[in-house]
Amino acid sequence: MTVLSVQKLTVSYRKNTVLHDVSFDIPQGSLTGIVGPNGAGKSTLLKSILDLHPPVSGSVTFFGSTFQKQKKRIGYVPQRGSVDWDFPTNALDVVTMGLYGQIGWLKWPTRRHRAKAMEALEKMGMSEYADRQISQLSGGQQQRVFLARALVQEADLYFMDEPLAGVDAATERAIMAILKELKEKGKTVMVVHHDLQTVKDYFDHVLLLNHTVIKHGTTEEVFTAKNLTETYGGTLKVMKEGVDHVQLITQ
Amino acid sequence: MSYTGWILLTAALVGASCGLIGVLLILRRMAMMADAISHTVLLGIVIAYLMTKSLHGIHMLIGAAIAGLLTAFLVQWLHSRGIQQDASIGVVFTTMFAIGVILISTSVGNVHLDVQHALMGEIAFIPWKVTTLPLIGTIPVATGILALILIIVLGIILLFYKEWKITSFDPALAASLGIPVVAMHYLFMTLVSVTTVAAFDAVGAIMVVAMLITPAAAAYLWTDKLSVMLVLSSSFGILSAFIGYYLAVWIDTSISGSMAFTTGIVFLVSILFSPSHGMVGKWRRTVGTV
Numbered sequence: 001m002t003v004l005s006v007q008k009l010t011v012s013y014r015k016n017t018v019l020h021d022v023s024f025d026i027p028q029g030s031l032t033g034i035v036g037p038n039g040a041g042k043s044t045l046l047k048s049i050l051d052l053h054p055p056v057s058g059s060v061t062f063f064g065s066t067f068q069k070q071k072k073r074i075g076y077v078p079q080r081g082s083v084d085w086d087f088p089t090n091a092l093d094v095v096t097m098g099l100y101g102q103i104g105w106l107k108w109p110t111r112r113h114r115a116k117a118m119e120a121l122e123k124m125g126m127s128e129y130a131d132r133q134i135s136q137l138s139g140g141q142q143q144r145v146f147l148a149r150a151l152v153q154e155a156d157l158y159f160m161d162e163p164l165a166g167v168d169a170a171t172e173r174a175i176m177a178i179l180k181e182l183k184e185k186g187k188t189v190m191v192v193h194h195d196l197q198t199v200k201d202y203f204d205h206v207l208l209l210n211h212t213v214i215k216h217g218t219t220e221e222v223f224t225a226k227n228l229t230e231t232y233g234g235t236l237k238v239m240k241e242g243v244d245h246v247q248l249i250t251q
Numbered sequence: 252m253s254y255t256g257w258i259l260l261t262a263a264l265v266g267a268s269c270g271l272i273g274v275l276l277i278l279r280r281m282a283m284m285a286d287a288i289s290h291t292v293l294l295g296i297v298i299a300y301l302m303t304k305s306l307h308g309i310h311m312l313i314g315a316a317i318a319g320l321l322t323a324f325l326v327q328w329l330h331s332r333g334i335q336q337d338a339s340i341g342v343v344f345t346t347m348f349a350i351g352v353i354l355i356s357t358s359v360g361n362v363h364l365d366v367q368h369a370l371m372g373e374i375a376f377i378p379w380k381v382t383t384l385p386l387i388g389t390i391p392v393a394t395g396i397l398a399l400i401l402i403i404v405l406g407i408i409l410l411f412y413k414e415w416k417i418t419s420f421d422p423a424l425a426a427s428l429g430i431p432v433v434a435m436h437y438l439f440m441t442l443v444s445v446t447t448v449a450a451f452d453a454v455g456a457i458m459v460v461a462m463l464i465t466p467a468a469a470a471y472l473w474t475d476k477l478s479v480m481l482v483l484s485s486s487f488g489i490l491s492a493f494i495g496y497y498l499a500v501w502i503d504t505s506i507s508g509s510m511a512f513t514t515g516i517v518f519l520v521s522i523l524f525s526p527s528h529g530m531v532g533k534w535r536r537t538v539g540t541v
Contacts, residue, residue: 014332014333047423050426050427051426052423052426052427068429071427071428071429072429074427075427076423076424076427078421078423078424082421082423083420083421084278084280084420087278087419087420087477088278088471088474088475088476088477088479088480089416089420089475089476089477090475090476093416094420097413097416097417097420097421097424098424098428100413100414100417100425100428100430101428101429101430103413105411105414106410106411108412108413109413133475149424153428
């Protein structure tokens with residue numbers, strides 16, 4: 001079943017076209033890595049899918065319907081660098097923010113909401129940091145807080161912008177365990193990813209992007225040296241080692 | 252109430268409402284917008300006067316709200332056309348302020364509306380312009396309006412507390428949750444405008460920026476909680492108003508000037524002594540580790 005369908009999406013910032021004629025369908029229960037060089041429009045793709053940066057043309061359908069009707073089923077994890085970590089708030093409070101849409105207007109978060117947020121923090125191994133001001137968390141811990149916030153949303157379709165960028169190895173394992181668990185529950189996850197070496201281990205689907213879709217499909221058929229060279233152009237050196245182990249170096 | 256009492260109450264109301272608004276201004280990184288709006292409301296007031304021929308509170312508030320919204324909209328529009336945020340603020344507010352100044356000196360003539368007054372305010376005159384309200388009795392007009400503004404500001408901040416928090420911290424997530432980020436932005440700009448114009452009479456366009464930004468910046472140094480920051484910031488505003496008034500009486504100087512000066516002193520004390528960000532604390536910790 002298709003949970004997300006993007007058709008002929010074109011997006012520009014002022015006069016520069018960042019994405020051109022982007023079309024793809026995402027099947028339910030897939031874990032897709034969005035891969036491409038810097039400036040390929042990966043974050044922009046997520047933002048325009050979520051209507052945060054409206055596209056010039058093209059259409060996006062969620063569960064066969066519109067974003068407005070389905071937004072409660074959609075979760076978004078922005079880049080860690082997109083917020084001000086000096087903001088006067090603590091980890092538990094940030095996770096509770098994931099519930100603000102459900103709480104509704106003119107109501108305050110209750111004990112039940114905070115308990116739910118606490119549960120998500122626990123799941124990310126962060127319960128002892130609940131009261132910590134967020135600037136006093138390490139990069140990996142901040143990312144775990146963001147993941148916990150996405151978990152409380154209990155969405156069916158998640159978009160994550162580089163959740164593994166600049167995190168420690170333990171956090172990377174914790175996040176990947178959660179993503180696999182979401183997938184097992186039948187949820188669909190799209191992740192902007194930068195580390196080509198881990199793509200094969202982490203994702204069952206890959207979307208190769210460089211201003212438009214270069215290739216999209218299962219990791220096995222799409223994540224090949226030939227397609228990657230096409231995506232990254234001349235900036236990529238591919239070194240073949242052994243049978244199915246491809247090591248990639250970007251410059 | 253005595254003459255001094257009215258002045259202190261008025262100044263405290265300015266300090267409290269500016270302190271609350273200031274917290275959101277700082278957290279939304281919009282301190283410069285306060286500076287801009289504090290000037291462009293002049294244009295709104297002048298146009299409201301030209302249309303209604305009166306300087307009554309409510310017309311001024313509406314004029315100011317429109318001018319403030321226009322400022323926010325024009326800044327956003329220029330920015331979306333590729334002009335840097337700070338440059339567009341600079342262009343918009345100076346131009347609108349200049350139009351206000353030209354209108355004052357050509358069309359308004361001799362009425363009680365001059366540039367000096369608009370920039371510096373004159374809190375000392377406030378107790379003499381009174382009005383009589385049912386149940387409450389005779390009170391200075393400016394004090395009544397400021398009390399109303401404080402209730403509005405406090406009400407809107409409390410009603411939409413979680414929405415203010417999330418749109419300030421993470422607007423992208425807020426938008427993806429369906430919270431109207433753009434509408435909240437313009438609602439906030441309206442609050443900044445009406446607060447500014449209400450505080451105008453008391454402290455003027457320049458000092459109101461000090462009342463908006465400095466207590467909030469000082470409060471930021473003392474706490475890691477938004478709610479505490481709001482309480483501290485408005486308390487610092489009230490404290491500055493009180494100390495500033497008595498300082499002005501003592502050395503016989505401008506009341507609004509010494510109130511703004513006091514906010515600077517509060518900030519200086521905060522940056523020296525706050526437990527986590529204070530210089531003294533940092534110095535002691537450094538010495539302690541040696």
